[in-house]
Amino acid sequence: MNAIELDAVTFAHETSGMRFDLNVAPGEWLAVIGPSGAGKSTLLDILTGFLKPESGTVRLEGRDVTDRSPAERPISVVFQDDNLFPHLSAERNVALGISPTWRLPEAALARARDALARVGLGALAGRLPGELSGGERQRVALARAFLRERPILALDEPFAALGPALRKEMLDLIDRLRVEAPRPPAIVMVTHHPGDALGHADRVAFLEAGRIVLSGTPDEVLSGRHPRVAAYLGATRGSEP
Numbered sequence: 001m002n003a004i005e006l007d008a009v010t011f012a013h014e015t016s017g018m019r020f021d022l023n024v025a026p027g028e029w030l031a032v033i034g035p036s037g038a039g040k041s042t043l044l045d046i047l048t049g050f051l052k053p054e055s056g057t058v059r060l061e062g063r064d065v066t067d068r069s070p071a072e073r074p075i076s077v078v079f080q081d082d083n084l085f086p087h088l089s090a091e092r093n094v095a096l097g098i099s100p101t102w103r104l105p106e107a108a109l110a111r112a113r114d115a116l117a118r119v120g121l122g123a124l125a126g127r128l129p130g131e132l133s134g135g136e137r138q139r140v141a142l143a144r145a146f147l148r149e150r151p152i153l154a155l156d157e158p159f160a161a162l163g164p165a166l167r168k169e170m171l172d173l174i175d176r177l178r179v180e181a182p183r184p185p186a187i188v189m190v191t192h193h194p195g196d197a198l199g200h201a202d203r204v205a206f207l208e209a210g211r212i213v214l215s216g217t218p219d220e221v222l223s224g225r226h227p228r229v230a231a232y233l234g235a236t237r238g239s240e241p
């Protein structure tokens, strides 16, 4: 059984039509790349349930969730920013991932502290998000996402605001959290940095004009043998740090 199946899913914004067919295996890490406007965010929004497709089926863990809201789907999402409640400490933010109640039980807080220690933030568990750096905030968001143990993790350019060295650190952290997870989630990661996939993702999907044009191992796709991918890589090279 696949973790994710998008079957003939269509969606049209005012000027652009999309159609996606995609399978992601349990525990597989898929990076989604492609030019601006290709449909990467739309694909993720359909997967997470923020957009409802016009036709087709979204199946997660074998269950048809096409009409289900984001909260009803077995997914955690980490965005580029605004993942955390600004008035709550890091440990409370993480604990809310497993115990969404106002009066957090001590057991949930203890698990949250443990999760923060595993991402190197044990000493900062009591800080508010505003008292953490951008990279630290994303560590908190990742700690929460992995603690929830949802079968699917959607990453929407989570490290776009970070410099290349920090991005690499974060990708390494995901590698480690995957290995340590009782059941590693399937990951779909939208990124504007194709190089992020190398050494981390299992597969890369290249999107253009609302279609998945090519899907393969990072080495295959990023070799640039496909002319459309080569054109995209050529265009991004100038901006790739």
Ligand SMILES: Nc1ncnc2c1ncn2[C@@H]1O[C@H](COP(=O)(O)OP(=O)(O)OP(=O)(O)O)[C@@H](O)[C@H]1O
Pocket (backbone or CB within 6 Å): 013, 014, 015, 016, 034, 035, 036, 037, 038, 039, 040, 041, 042, 043
């Ligand atoms: N709310 C909207 N209303 C109308 N058109 C939209 C809307 N959101 C996206 N689009 C259009 O749909 C297409 C795909 O947009 P999408 O945001 O999915 O692309 P993307 O690959 O994520 O782009 P980027 O890399 O710039 O974030 C684009 O042509 C965009 O202009």
